[in-house]
Amino acid sequence: MSDHRGDAATLSMWLSNKTVNNMRRWIATHAVHVAVDDEQIAGVASVRSDGFILLNYVAPEARFKGASKSLLRDIELWASRRGLEWLALDSTATALRFYLSSGCTMIGPPQPASG
Template sequence: MPFTISSATFTDAEEIAVLLRRSIVELCQDDHGNDPEKYEPWLKNKTTENVERWIVGPGRVFSAVDERRKVVGVVMGTPDGEVVLNYVSPDARFSGVSKMLMNAIEEYFRDRGLTSAVLNSTCTAERFYRSVGYAETGRVELHRELMCRQFRKAL
């Protein structure tokens, strides 16, 4: 599946919000067990309006789009090196989209002079983050009723 990575724009916001919600419900079942009481709080801030705010806010949001200009993935990082979003469309899972998005956000961090990146991972994504060089720090946090482990990578 050919795709292009670029800075997200307002025209992508609605599609990104739909992708985030769909990815959480369909791909993160190990974390929420198909229990709406667990995934609804996770979905609450995944709105078009919030995505628009994230796009113009501090940090960077990258989207991956396919040849039809459909958004198939999104990543967001803060100016201080934290990856706060990394989601892929269920239709694009295992296509390399997440890896390319992580490369883009890590390049953004390096361009800012940062030497490491940090993120909190749900159970679903832990294996992926290990595969791209992240290591567990030992820190565990509860985010919206979900257990997340902190990972770090030297850039």
């Protein structure tokens, strides 16, 4: 994956907040959507009440099977029902093409991130 280039330190930093306790907290305090394929979790997305997408992850084996589109569509419907006029996120380099092809607009120049 181009985002972490196999770098253990970068992966560790990205995964540091993906804990059981944080996931429980996100489920309790944010909207969490799950994509399922053949009874297996294919992806998970989380969005704050203000429309900021905190997480939109799809398992590598589920890529290009519609899980990402399904999660984004679910988030958009959730936001629309709440009267939100926009959604925002920080995209990885890998996901940027997907978001742009899904109609998202880049509002700032790429910023260096962990790794």
